[in-house]
Amino acid sequence: MNREETISYMNNHGILPESKFGQNFLCDEEIIEAIVELCSATVDDKVLEIGPGIGALTREFRANDIDITAVEIDKRLAQYLSEEGFNIVVSDYTKLKAEDYEPSKYTVAVSNIPYYVMTPIMMKMMSDLTNCRKMTFMVEDAAIDRIDAKPGSKQYGPLAVMCSSYGDFEREFTVPSGCFVPAPHTTSAVITLTRRAGDTFVPDSAYAQFLTRCFANRRKKLTNGVPEAKEALGKLDIDSNIRAEQLTPEQFKALYAIINS
Ligand code: SAM
Numbered sequence: 001m002n003r004e005e006t007i008s009y010m011n012n013h014g015i016l017p018e019s020k021f022g023q024n025f026l027c028d029e030e031i032i033e034a035i036v037e038l039c040s041a042t043v044d045d046k047v048l049e050i051g052p053g054i055g056a057l058t059r060e061f062r063a064n065d066i067d068i069t070a071v072e073i074d075k076r077l078a079q080y081l082s083e084e085g086f087n088i089v090v091s092d093y094t095k096l097k098a099e100d101y102e103p104s105k106y107t108v109a110v111s112n113i114p115y116y117v118m119t120p121i122m123m124k125m126m127s128d129l130t131n132c133r134k135m136t137f138m139v140e141d142a143a144i145d146r147i148d149a150k151p152g153s154k155q156y157g158p159l160a161v162m163c164s165s166y167g168d169f170e171r172e173f174t175v176p177s178g179c180f181v182p183a184p185h186t187t188s189a190v191i192t193l194t195r196r197a198g199d200t201f202v203p204d205s206a207y208a209q210f211l212t213r214c215f216a217n218r219r220k221k222l223t224n225g226v227p228e229a230k231e232a233l234g235k236l237d238i239d240s241n242i243r244a245e246q247l248t249p250e251q252f253k254a255l256y257a258i259i260n261s
Helices: 003-013 029-039 056-063 075-083 115-128 141-147 158-166 205-214 229-235 249-259
Strands: 046-050 067-072 087-090 108-112 134-140 168-175 188-194
Touching (some): 029 056, 029 108, 029 134, 029 188, 046 115, 056 067, 056 108, 067 075, 075 087, 108 115, 115 158, 134 141, 141 158, 141 188, 158 249, 205 249, 229 249
Parallel strands (some): 046 067, 067 087
Antiparallel strands (some): 134 188
């Protein structure tokens, strides 16, 4: 849908965008097509979208005959999309239980993420969608510092380690605020995370919880909060006084493997 069609859909359905849900609807057809193309989904894939809104991306997937399911928190928007025949789960995604949406069946995922809840949504998608080969996200441009943060930096935390463990990060392109109705206050960017060929490590929810524990007291040494890491650090020849923010994603993986062996 272009800008006129988006505004007309909103007017016809009496939709006033809810800022509490981060509702900024994408209305630039070129960007919509570019995002769907980046997902590289085929008719054999099952796509999961978080936050379909009024269906900017969802419609484009359907136009390409791609099987898509979407999770939407806003009951009204979910109802309109359901009435149009879309497969919608009405829920706050951060609270959705795995048994209520079969996450392992999805092979591709996409979200124009509501910015107020970016980290929990990305963490949950990576933790739950264990068979997903590619994730495409629209995020606030400024948030990329946290997603692609490097060890030792202030921004480095569970989200950056999880993303790096999930796959290869790419910043694809910038999306100006004028491409949305209403326009957000910040510039956005589209990013992708792609699983590496042959990578057998799956960063699931247990791994996400482990990372959260590791970073709970980032200024203190890791073994204060995670005492079982002491022996594993020794085996890896890493100083037992190290802090979580100093460990690389590869070291986190190795540590986790030893602790759970
Ligand atoms: N995908 C649409 C687009 O590109 O135009 C809408 C994107 S809008 C930025 C974010 C959408 O996520 C809204 O429809 C909002 O209601 C929904 N949303 C916000 N918080 C959510 C949550 N916790 N779980 C599921 N959907 C959520």
